[in-house]
Amino acid sequence: MKVELQLQGPLKRYNRNTDLLTMFVDAETCTVRNLLEQLRIPVASVSFISVNDDKESLDFIVKGGEKIVVYPRIAGG
Amino acid sequence: MAYTGKILRINLSTGKATTEPLNERWAHDYLGGKGLSIKYLFEELAPGIDPLSPDNKLVLMTGPTTGTIVPNSGKLAVAAKSPATGTILDCSIGGRFAPELKYAGYDAAIIEGKSKVPVYLVVEDDKVELRSAAKLWGKGAHETEYILQDILDDFVTMVIGPAGENLLPMACINSELYRQAGRGGIGAVMGSKNLKAVAVKGSGGVKIPNIRKFSATMNKIKREDTMTDVNMWAYSDGTPMIVDLCQTTGILPTRNFQEGTFEQYEQINSEAVKAVRKAKKACFACPLACGNYVQKGKATVEGPEYETLALCSSNCGISDLEAVIEFNRLCDDYGLDTISTGNAVAFAMEMTEKGLHDFGIRFGDIENYLKMPALMANREGVGADLALGVRTMAAKYGGTEFAMAVKGLEMPGYEPRGSWAMGLAYGTSDRGACHMRAWPVSVEAFGDIDPFTIESKAELVKGMQDNNATKFCVILCDFWALSNERIAEILSLVLDRTMTVEELARIGDRVYNVARLFNEREGFDRKDDYLPDRIFTEKLTTGATAGKLLPREEYEKMLTEYYRLRGWDDNGKITIAKKKELGL
Secondary structure, eight states: OEEEEEEOGGGGGGGTTOSEEEEEOOTTTOBHHHHHHHTTOOGGGEEEEEETTEEEOTTOBOOSSOEEEEEEOOOOO | OOSOOEEEEEETTTTEEEEEEOOHHHHHHHOSHHHHHHHHHHHHSOTTOOTTSTTOOEEEEOOTTTTSSOTTOOOEEEEEEOTTTSSEEEEEEOSSHHHHHHHTTOSEEEEESOOSSOEEEEEETTEEEEEEOTTTTTSOHHHHHHHHHHHSSSOEEEEOOHHHHTTOTTBOEEETTTEEEOSTTHHHHHHHTTEEEEEEEOOOOOOOTTHHHHHHHHHHHIIIIISSHHHHHHHHTOGGGHHHHHHHHTOOOBTTTTBSOOTTGGGTSHHHHHHTEEEEEOOTTOSSOOEEEEEETTEEEEOOOHHHHHHHTGGGTOOOHHHHHHHHHHHHHHTBOHHHHHHHHHHHHHHHHTTSOOOSOOTTOHHHHTTHHHHHHTTOTTHHHHTTOHHHHHHHHSOGGGOOEETTEEOOSOOGGGOHHHHHHHHHOBTBSOSSSOOGGGTTTTSSSOTTOOTTHHHHHHHHHHHHHHHHHHTOOTTSOOOHHHHHHHHHHHHSSOOOHHHHHHHHHHHHHHHHHHHHHTTOOGGGSOOOHHHHHOOOOSGGGTTOOOOHHHHHHHHHHHHHHHTBOTTSOBOHHHHHHHTO
8 A cells, every 4th residue: 555745844855855755555554653764754853744634643554545744843933 | 251241322312322331130130132121121111101202212132142153143132112012022133133233342222212303323333323314214124224235334234114113013123124023013112212223333252251162062052953853944944834734733824813724825835935935044143044035926025934924825815925925025114013914904804894894905805905014004094094903903993802912912823722822822921912932832733732721731831931031031043942951051151150951940930020020010910811702702614623712711720820830819910929039
């Protein structure tokens, strides 16, 4: 199964400065946290993630076909 | 050591400039920036003065790290009693003015009185001069800075536009064209003194006790604690990055805070801004360079920042980025704060659409939207009403329940119904609704803490307010995420005395309390710490915040708990015990 990942802001550097990538996953066992680990993105660098536009936990288990957006941590406003 | 030990005082009524020693005890207790400027104003301003009278003072305050290579230390605190709210007001402005003032030999400049005619102030080391601004008065902020650049050789300037001259409560002070001390009408204080501009140039430096150790440590900190993922969003994107985060979490103010999502957000988000970005810009000593120079069509500006995108775009129902960029440029040139201006325009749009009063402008009406900055700054036509700010507009025409302001200061770009601690932060901010006193959306809407509960929120907001107060005393940029341990390490090197996190926490608490004491003296208490009724009574209907409001009874509980943690009574007054504890 595959999912589409969008990395925002400075997180793109974990994907050769490209924001979109497709990842192949084992459905029903793979969490978003696992995907971040595969990309070597530190959890501390992530504000939150969304799955199909809804904010979800990093422990969300992917089923395949989702669009996941990873938002960077931000200071100040 | 890091201080020059000298304050420059300029009396515009007499035209005289004097110097005096920095009050070392206050510098010890309040460090500089926000805290020290508020302390000076608390001691020197008589209660009840008119903020637009000669009795008000304008304080330009540096901090102990100003002028050094400490990352993100290029900010200046600009403080006075606010014409918009009647509270204490401190703003911070980036660029290069703060280090230049220090190199000229001053920790601060205190400007008092009122000139009989328009003037501008020129400071070059110990040479201080007032010059006629007759030919500058009436000109835009941008043209004024260009003219001063031609007249003066390599000075850094702070100027006001027509909005400041015409004493608008949303008038700001500009520097380097696009940097602003933005909020609370600080530009109107300058205008009320007939002061069009301040120019400074210094040839001195800053003494650091152990320069070798200091330099090595700063390079290490820059590498390990500044140029990191947590901060690099500022360089890669800048604040427009926040649009997508707010949209996803349902806290992007839309059509005067009627909704928390904007259907056309992709036209104003960071990707849209980056598509028209031409260059980056940094303040003094900043490796993060958050500024974006953009150009779209005929419109060009350094910006738009998130607050402008939220308040002047989605909140006005405007999705045309070129129009927003042009609106931003006009606000900067006329000397208008985009947060309050966007709110005033959005309020007028809703009033018109609801048929409560016809301001001749509706959501999405680009043609009239682009006319508003000039009309407001010059107090012409409907602009004369919008120039009053939303609280006064509502008092005149109705709509109080959706006049989105606290203590008269219009709300920034974070919907409190989707971040309850943000609501408390707006309510208890010392200068009215402000996102820079505490920014709990970072851990609520954008983090793991449930945004829709009051549990532990009072503690969260108090902690953030104290930390930010300390940061703005040092004075460091809000965009650098760093721990108090790191600040203590830096200050220990700069001040040549041991600074601890415990002392920093005490300083933050003290600063927040002296600001509250100033406001208390002006008659502020619990009744002033509330949000507009819309937040308590109207449910949002779209996105992640659909069906949400902030229940008034929950807010009351949060507020009471916050007062308890602060050591204030149930009416929000500082207790005698607390004053004693902090030496106030």
